[in-house]
Amino acid sequence: xxxxxxxxxxxxxxxxxxxxxxxxxxxxxxxxxxxxxxxxxxxxxxxxxxxxxxxxxxxxxxxxxxxxxxxxxxxxxxxxxxxxxxxxxxxxxxxxxxxxxxxxxxxxxxxxxxxxxxxxxxxxxxxxxxxxxxxxxxxxxxxxxxxxxxxxxxxxxxxxxxxxxxxxxxxxxxxxxxxxxxxxxxxxxxxxxxxxxxxxxxxxxxxxxxxxxxxxxxxxxxxxxxxxxxxxxxxxxxxxxxxxxxxxxxxxxxxxxxxxxxxxxxxxxxxxxxxxxxxxx
Numbered sequence: 001x002x003x004x005x006x007x008x009x010x011x012x013x014x015x016x017x018x019x020x021x022x023x024x025x026x027x028x029x030x031x032x033x034x035x036x037x038x039x040x041x042x043x044x045x046x047x048x049x050x051x052x053x054x055x056x057x058x059x060x061x062x063x064x065x066x067x068x069x070x071x072x073x074x075x076x077x078x079x080x081x082x083x084x085x086x087x088x089x090x091x092x093x094x095x096x097x098x099x100x101x102x103x104x105x106x107x108x109x110x111x112x113x114x115x116x117x118x119x120x121x122x123x124x125x126x127x128x129x130x131x132x133x134x135x136x137x138x139x140x141x142x143x144x145x146x147x148x149x150x151x152x153x154x155x156x157x158x159x160x161x162x163x164x165x166x167x168x169x170x171x172x173x174x175x176x177x178x179x180x181x182x183x184x185x186x187x188x189x190x191x192x193x194x195x196x197x198x199x200x201x202x203x204x205x206x207x208x209x210x211x212x213x214x215x216x217x218x219x220x221x222x223x224x225x226x227x228x229x230x231x232x233x234x235x236x237x238x239x240x241x242x243x244x245x246x247x248x249x250x251x252x253x254x255x256x257x258x259x260x261x262x263x264x265x266x267x268x269x270x271x272x273x274x275x276x277x278x279x280x281x
Contacts, residue, residue: 001026003033004250007257010035012156013086014256017069017096017143020047022212023162023245024095028052030249031093031256032060037086041067041078041143042096061086069096069139075146088150091256094140094161097184099215102128103176121175129176136180140187152198156258159195161188161204163268168206168276173218181206185268192266201265203255208272209233210243238274247271 014031018024020042032038032055040062042048048064055062063085068074082089102125106118114120140161151157165171167185170178184204191202211219219230219242234240251271254260270276 001029001033001246001249003030003253005253007034007253007260009091009256012036012090013039013082013088014091014093015039015041015082015089015143015147016093017041017067017139018162019051019064019095020044021095023207023210023248024093025051026245026249027093027095027252028062029055029058029060030252031091032058032062034253036061036091038062039078039082039086039089040064041069043068069143070134072142072146075143079146088154089147090151090154090157092143092147092151092159093252094143094159096139096143097136097162097180098132099174099177100128100131100135103132103174104128105173105175108172124175132176133180133183136177137183137187140184144191148195148200151200152195154199157198157200158256158258159191159200159202160252160255161191161202163188163204163206165206165208165270165272165275167268168270188268189266196265201255201261203261203264203266204268205248205251205255206268206270206272207248208243208270208275209237210245210248233275236275236278236280237272238278241273243271243273 014036016024016028019028019040028038028040040048040052045066052062052064065078067078105121107114161184163185164181166178167181188202188204221227248271251269
């Protein structure tokens with residue numbers, strides 16, 4: 001991994017939730033390269049520890065922890081261990097989130113003829129919708145409650161949430177995920193104001209379209225060919241491609257680095273290849 005610019009995070013403790021996944025494990029690796037001590041939290045303990053081991057093998061400082069971001073007791077237990085291992089948190093990356101098939105429709109536009117044939121809006125499962133909202137919103141709120149107390153009145157503390165382009169304009173088929181990410185953007189602004197007099201800055205990154213385990217079934221058929229949805233996405237992305245995960249690192253480091261973004265607070269930065277700028281004409 002090549003960093004786009006250097007940021008000195010020596011002696012900083014960074015906590016990353018959702019660090020068993022592709023994007024957040026990459027964030028953890030980038031921050032470790034800047035000298036941070038990185039705590040990788042994930043419900044999948046094996047994945048978190050495997051990603052931490054990779055960082056350590058490359059000379060970084062990291063440790064993986066089992067953690068359920070929907071259970072405050074689990075977060076507090078992880079917090080206790082992190083305090084013992086690394087000290088108090090300086091930077092929190094709220095990366096845990098995701099969608100659920102039970103909260104996704106099969107059709108983009110409602111057609112009464114599809115009733116009973118495909119999953120329509122009327123077939124969305126209440127438990128699936130609740131899961132998506134809880135994972136994304138509560139999965140950001142609860143870690144912030146647990147770790148932000150460490151940051152109060154530090155000279156350089158930062159919370160970075162992960163929103164989405166869905167927060168700006170909802171995508172078809174995924175109403176719960178779009179709504180939950182809109183809540184994250186709003187909550188980011190709320191936190192920025194709430195903590196503004198304690199030296200904690202809070203901002204968010206809104207990725208455009210990157211291929212992950214979460215969305216690959218929507219983007220590619222089982223034989224690897226692109227779906228019709230992929231064609232529509234690329235047709236609406238002026239740069240005409242999916243993003244490379246490492247193209248998020250520059251924005252992450254900018255937001256973490258006080259010298260670069262000391263007066264940046266309460267913003268949601270799109271990293272989307274121009275998707276949000278394109279009207280379709």
